[in-house]
Amino acid sequence: MPPTEPLLDVQNITVSFDGFKAIQNLSLNVEKGSLRVLIGPNGAGKSTLLDTIIGKVRPVSGDVRYLGQSITRLPEYKIANLGICRKFQAPGVLDGLSVRENLLVACKGGKGVFSSFKVGAAAAERARVDELLTLTGLTDKAGMLAALLAHGEKQWLEIGMVVAADPQLLLLDEPTAGMTAQETAQTAALIRSLVGRHTVLVIDHDMAFVELLDAPITVLHQGQVFREGDLAALRSDADVMEIYLGRPKETGHAQA
Structure with a gap:
């Protein structure tokens, strides 16, 4: 059987800002129903890559393909309508609405208010x-105003709001920022529960969280793919440790 086409296929893209190449000839593909983690030092190009996938940033060369179709020149709303949704680092919930109301708004999406008058629509x-x-583990908080949620709970609510659109590809930008260890573990379990029905691409710096995700990792450095592999292999890679953690490679000379 011929190999299946990846859901997302980023082909040799270069992104330049006033002559500075934030991404250089970067290629990446993500299989349908999989989970992939992107790590790398600040300025490696991680968020720029997500911006390029959703159409917020245009590459000067290369192509982004989704389900075999080039989306490189499509406007953002058309890319979103194809089934690609991004969650940013800061939660974007509606503080004046309850948890349930936030999710209901997200479920209605772009269908308009009149969709509620269709037979069975409200029940569905x-x-x-x-x-x-x-x-999201928020059943007990359904009637609470979103403004009163803890930070981690707001993050889970927004993940639920993004999932409400039933995207094929879900892009999560540092979903555990500011979380406690317990919240981080719950977030990892939540994300893993999405895999299969959804394809998930995650950016994060928290290596404890990355370990909990237990997924293939792509390391970016200076706008390029530097390494790919599992966490154990990357932790034993001196070059990855040098660029990601700032550790000098051992020279073999005894240290004073």
């Missing part, structure tokens, strides 16, 4: 909201 939306409350 309520069932979907209940499903998302269970998924």
Whole structure:
């Protein structure tokens, strides 16, 4: 059988800002239903890559393909409509609405208010909201104002809001920023539960979180793919440790 086409295929893209190449000839592909983690030092090009995938940034060369179709020149809203959703680092929930109301708004999406008058639409939306409350662990907080949620709970709510659109490809930018260790572990479990029905690409700096995700890792450095592999292999790679953790490579000379 011929190999299946990846869901996301980034082909030799270069992104330049006033002559500075934030991404240089970068290629990456992500299989449907998989989980992939992007790590790398600040300025490695991780967020710029996500910006390029969603159409916020245009590459000067190369191509981004999704389900075999080039999306490089499509406007952002058309890319989103194809099933690509991004969650940014800061939660973007509606503080004046309850948790349930936030999820209901997300479930309606771009369908418009009149969709609620269709036979069965309201019941289907309520069932979907209940499903998302269970998924995010927020069932007991359904009636609480989003403004009153803890930081980690807001992050889970926004993940639920993004998932409400049922995207094929979910892009998560540092979803555990500012979380406690317990919240980080719960977030890892939540993300892993999405895999299969969704394809997930995660950026994060927290190596404890990356370890909990237990997924293939791509290391970016200076706008390029530097290494790919599992966490154990990357931790034993002196070059990765040097660029990611700032450790000098051992020279073999005894240290004073």
